[in-house]
Amino acid sequence: MLPAGMDPRTPVLVGAGQIVHRPGEAGLPGPVELAAESLRRAAADSGAGDALLRSADVIASVSPVSRTYPDLGSLVAAELGITPKRTVQSARYGGDAPQRLLNLLGGEIAAGKTDIALICGAEAVASWNVAKKAGTEPDWLEQDATARPGLVVGSDDAPNTAMETAAGLWGPIFVYALMESAMRNRLGLDQESHLARIGGLWSRFSEVAAGNPYAWLPAARTVSELVTTGPDNRMVCTPYPKLLMANLTVDQGAGLILCSAAAADAAGVPRDLWIFPHGGATATDTWFISERTELAASPAIAAAGRAALAGAGVGIDDIAHIDLYSCFPVAVQVGAAALGLPIDDLARPLTVTGGLTFGGGPGNNYSTHGIAAMAQVLRRNPDDYGLTTALGWYITKHGVGVYSARPPAELFAPVEAEVPVARRDTAPGYTGPAVVEAYTVPYRKGADGDEPEAVVVSALNPAGARILVRATDSETIAACTAGDRLGATIDITAADRFRLLSERTAR
Numbered sequence: 240m241l242p243a244g245m246d247p248r249t250p251v252l253v254g255a256g257q258i259v260h261r262p263g264e265a266g267l268p269g270p271v272e273l274a275a276e277s278l279r280r281a282a283a284d285s286g287a288g289d290a291l292l293r294s295a296d297v298i299a300s301v302s303p304v305s306r307t308y309p310d311l312g313s314l315v316a317a318e319l320g321i322t323p324k325r326t327v328q329s330a331r332y333g334g335d336a337p338q339r340l341l342n343l344l345g346g347e348i349a350a351g352k353t354d355i356a357l358i359c360g361a362e363a364v365a366s367w368n369v370a371k372k373a374g375t376e377p378d379w380l381e382q383d384a385t386a387r388p389g390l391v392v393g394s395d396d397a398p399n400t401a402m403e404t405a406a407g408l409w410g411p412i413f414v415y416a417l418m419e420s421a422m423r424n425r426l427g428l429d430q431e432s433h434l435a436r437i438g439g440l441w442s443r444f445s446e447v448a449a450g451n452p453y454a455w456l457p458a459a460r461t462v463s464e465l466v467t468t469g470p471d472n473r474m475v476c477t478p479y480p481k482l483l484m485a486n487l488t489v490d491q492g493a494g495l496i497l498c499s500a501a502a503a504d505a506a507g508v509p510r511d512l513w514i515f516p517h518g519g520a521t522a523t524d525t526w527f528i529s530e531r532t533e534l535a536a537s538p539a540i541a542a543a544g545r546a547a548l549a550g551a552g553v554g555i556d557d558i559a560h561i562d563l564y565s566c567f568p569v570a571v572q573v574g575a576a577a578l579g580l581p582i583d584d585l586a587r588p589l590t591v592t593g594g595l596t597f598g599g600g601p602g603n604n605y606s607t608h609g610i611a612a613m614a615q616v617l618r619r620n621p622d623d624y625g626l627t628t629a630l631g632w633y634i635t636k637h638g639v640g641v642y643s644a645r646p647p648a649e650l651f652a653p654v655e656a657e658v659p660v661a662r663r664d665t666a667p668g669y670t671g672p673a674v675v676e677a678y679t680v681p682y683r684k685g686a687d688g689d690e691p692e693a694v695v696v697s698a699l700n701p702a703g704a705r706i707l708v709r710a711t712d713s714e715t716i717a718a719c720t721a722g723d724r725l726g727a728t729i730d731i732t733a734a735d736r737f738r739l740l741s742e743r744t745a746r
Contacts, residue, residue: 250651267377276492292319292321297353303602309388336393337607339393416478418567479567523635525662540637563628571589591609622645
């Protein structure tokens with residue numbers, strides 16, 4: 240029998256399963272096998288066995304990147320021997336997908352349109368790399384390219400402008416490194432102090448991973464280990480060596496079972512396993528990074544956070560457990576600032592998994608692991624609230640969820656938060672004076688050692704418009720690696736050329 244006054248349509252998370260297939264273990268599982276196993280574990284975790292799997296109305300999948308499956312959910316359903324009425328899949332790219340899928344399905348349950356929903360995702364980049372190194376291909380399931388889910392959730396627009404692409408900002412490694420420089424500029428820190436700050440943040444994340452049985456790198460790391468470059472921690476793109484970046488080379492899967500309170504009660508799920516989504520919100524920042532007012536800020540996270548907390552009827556100070564999306568240190572710092580959280584509160588760490596470096600960064604699916612881990616934390620602390628965030632592209636697409644073992648006061652009602660429109664002008668092709676607001680130096684990996692291959696600068700001209708420049712000449716690279724160039728005045732002479740006019744200005 241349901242608790243007195245509880246709406247039978249109340250969404251409840253009753254099962255959370257995770258799997259990690261470590262190097263050296265038998266087999267080379269693919270995304271289908273890992274996702275299916277995560278749902279088997281979620282079913283076992285619910286205490287109801289596979290009854291909830293067999294009765295599922297819908298299976299929603301996070302789009303995998305290690306193998307393109309247009310409808311992963313249908314393959315996972317076949318692997319499990321179940322026949323849900325429909326499948327849903329997230330857009331091709333976006334770590335915001337898990338929260339968006341949960342919001343969608345939780346809303347459907349609250350509306351009485353769905354009773355039992357499955358969410359799953361997995362990546363197998365590590366197994367793929369092992370097979371390729373051996374000169375073979377893994378024996379993974381195939382799917383016809385014409386397969387389609389019943390619904391695709393999320394946005395899949397192109398991530399870059401022509402100016403961003405020309406500057407070499409075509410992937411997360413480079414974009415987030417540039418953003419980290421902008422964060423240092425915003426904080427007014429020198430290079431050494433800022434490196435200590437982000438190294439300390441990542442060291443604390445590694446300590447959480449050391450206690451996570453599903454972490455890919457479950458060992459605590461010191462600040463020195465993380466920020467000192469060497470053969471096992473090469474510089475990739477300043478200020479990020481390898482151990483300050485998301486680790487995509489993993490084999491991991493996670494699955495969730497979400498159902499109505501009535502369905503959970505009918506299935507006999509023990510009440511002490513129930514975790515309720517209290518608030519859920521999504522939001523999107525100005526799409527192209529070059530058009531954002533600030534490179535190291537997120538109005539959308541702030542808006543989604545306010546909306547999710549309001550839906551739960553709590554404030555950020557009421558949240559005891561937190562998992563911020565953590566592909567790179569700047570993502571955590573931006574998220575923390577947007578939500579009003581300190582990054583160094585030892586009593587309230589900003590991760591429950593260890594983050595994407597140490598817990599593991601399985602493509603779009605990290606936040607499914609974050610939610611699964613949070614569910615276990617809240618079961619042990621049934622009076623507490625937990626908050627998780629999800630993030631896609633370049634701090635672009637966002638999801639925020641608030642959870643608790645406490646029953647919600649109101650029926651779950653996820654929202655798309657409104658974000659104030661604010662854009663900065665850009666000036667592609669501009670030549671003339673400008674001030675450096677951020678810069679990064681990408682390194683190439685070579686047999687004789689790693690060497691800087693370019694300098695990427697984001698600069699503001701006298702009118703406040705942003706210009707991106709990628710210089711590859713040795714003189715400019717040497718000038719920008721010899722000292723701190725934040726705040727320096729430069730003369731842009733071409734899309735791939737600039738010269739220093741003055742040292743950094745006081746800030």
